[in-house]
Amino acid sequence: MTLQLAPPRQGPPSQAPPPGRWGRFDLKGVPYLLVSPYYVLFAIFGVFPLAYTLWLSLHDWELAGDKTFTGLDNYVKLVTDASFWNAVINTLGMFALATVPQLVLALMLANALNKRLKGRLLLRLGVLLPLVTSVVAVAVIFSQLYSRDYGLFNWILSWFGVEPIVWQNEKWSSWLAISTMVDWRWTGYNAIILLAAMQTIPRDLYEAAALDGASARRQFWQITVPMLRPTLVFVVFISTIGGMTLFAEPVMFEGNPMMTGGTTGQYQTVAMFIVKEAFRDFDMGYAAAAAWLLFVLILVGTMINYGFTRRIRGAR
Template sequence: MATAPPIAPPAPVPTRKAKPGGSGPVRRHWRLYLAISPFYLLFLCFGLIPVGFSLYLSLHRWDGLGKMEWAGLSQYRYLLGDSQFWHAIGNTLIIWAMATLPMLFIAMVCAVMLNSAVRFKNFYRFAYFLPNVTSVVAVAIIFGSVFSTNFGLANAVLEGLGLDQVAWLNTPWGIKVAIASLMTWQWTGYNAIIYLAGLQTIPTELYEAARVDGAGPVQTFFRITVPLMRPVILFTLVVSTITGLQSFSEPQVLLQTASNSSTFAGGPDNAGQTMVLYFFQQTFDNNDFGYGAAISWGIFLIVAVFAIINWRLVQRKGK
C-alpha cells in the first residue's frame, strides 16, 4: 500500500530586522502621544509639581518672601500637639456626620420617587441637580439670611410653632447646624441623580416577582434595592466623605456674612473652623507657608484614612 508523501514544512516568513534607532512603538504612534500630551503636561505643572513642592515646603519654615529655613519633621511634631488643629478636626467630623447621613438618606428617597415618577421627570432631575451647580458663595449668603437671628426664615418658622428663637450663627451648635444644612441642600440633588442612574439598572422583573410574593415597599427597598445599590452607595459615601472633610467655602462665606467682617475667626469658640479653614488661616493669614503645607498633608492623611474606613465597612457589609 502506497503511503502519502510527507508534507513539507511551510517556508519561514521573512521578517524585517529593526534598524538601530528604527521605528519603535513611540515613533510609530508619536502623533497619538502628541495628542494626549497636553493633559500630562498640565498635570505635571499644576498637579504633580505642586504636590511635591508642598511636601518639600512642609520640611521648611517660610513666610513666602524670605529665605527658607530647614525645619525637618519639627512642624509635623508640632502639628500632632496642636490643640487648635485637633479642635478643627472635631468640628469637621461633627459637621460631616450631620450633613452626610441625612443627605444620603434624602437623596435615596428622592431617587426612588424620581424613578417611580411618570410625568415631568426631566424637570425634577434639573430641579434636584440645580443646587449643585449654583455658586457656593451665593448660596452661603442666602443661608446666612435664612439663619439670621432677627429676621431669618428659620426663626420665623420656630416662632410660628410657638418656640423660642435660636441665635444660629452665634452659638457653637447653631453654626454646625447651619453649615450642615447648607451642605445637605447643595449635595442632595447630586447624589440623587447618581442613585437614580443606579436604580434604572435594576431589572423591573425583580420588583414584579417581589410584589407577586407579597413583599411590601419597605421589604422591597431593603431586600432588593439596597443590596443591588451597594456599589453606588459606596461611591457616594466615599465621595461625600472626601468633599465633606474638605469643606471650606461654606463655613467661610457663611460666617463672614454673619459677622460682617473681612477676617474669619470661625465663629464663637471657633465652632465653624474646619480643617481646611485652619490651613487657610495659618498659611495666608499668618504667612506660615511651611506649617500650612504640613497641615495640608495632615488633612490628606485624615481624608484618606476615613475614605478607606468607609470603603472597608461597606465592603464588609456586602459579604
C-alpha cells in the same frame, strides 16, 4: 470531451509584510501618546504640588522670608496645637451632620424619581438646580434664613415659645446651619448619581420578586440597595472628600475674610485653618503640614466609610 481541472497548488500561506518603524510605533506607541496628556497634566498639577507641599512642610518659611529646614517640627507643633484640633472637631462634626442625612435623603429621592411620575424629566432636572446656584447666593439666602432678628427659622421657633437663637455664636447651631447649606446644595447631585445606577438594575429582578410576593419596601432593601453598593461606595468617597475639605459654606456663613470661623473658632474647618495660616499669618510651612495631616484624615475617613459601605447586604 472531458474537462479536467487541476487542483490548486499548495503553497506557503501568504504573510503580511513586516511592519516598518512607523507601523510598530502605531501599534505600541500611539496608545501611550493618546493617554499621555492626562498624566502630564496630573504630574504638573497633582504630583508636583503634593511633593512640593511635603517638602515645604519640613521647613519654617514665611511668605516673604527665607526657608529654614526644621524636619518634623511643624508636625510636632501641629499635633499639640489646640486650634488645629478644634478645627478637626468642627470639620468632623459638620461632616457627620451633613453627610449622613445627605446620603439618606439622596437615596430616598433617587428611589422616588425612579418611579413612573408625570413630568419626571423636569423633576430630575430640578434636583440639580441647587448645584448650579452660586455659593455666594446660597450663603446670602441661608444667612437671612438664620438671622437672629428677622430669620425664618427663629420666626418658626417663636411659635413654640423659643427665644431667638444667634446661630453663629454656638457650635451646635453654627454646625447645623452650615450642614443644611451643604445638604441643600449636594443632595440632588448624589441623587442623580444613584438614580443613574438604579436604572441599570434589570427589571426582571423586580418582576420575579413581585411574583414571589415581595413588597415594594422589601424589593428596595433586598434588590435596590445591594445592587447599588458600588455606586454607594463612590458616593461615600466623594462625600467624604467634600465634607473633610469643607470651605466655601463656612467662609460665606462667616461673612468676613478672617478665616477664624467665628469669634472663638466655633465653626472653623481644617481648610479654613490652612488658608488662615498660609495667607493671613504667612506661615507656609505650618500650613503645608496641616494640609498633609488633612490628607491623612481624609484617607482614614474614607477607609472607615468604605468598611461600613462594603458590608451592605440585602435586609432579611
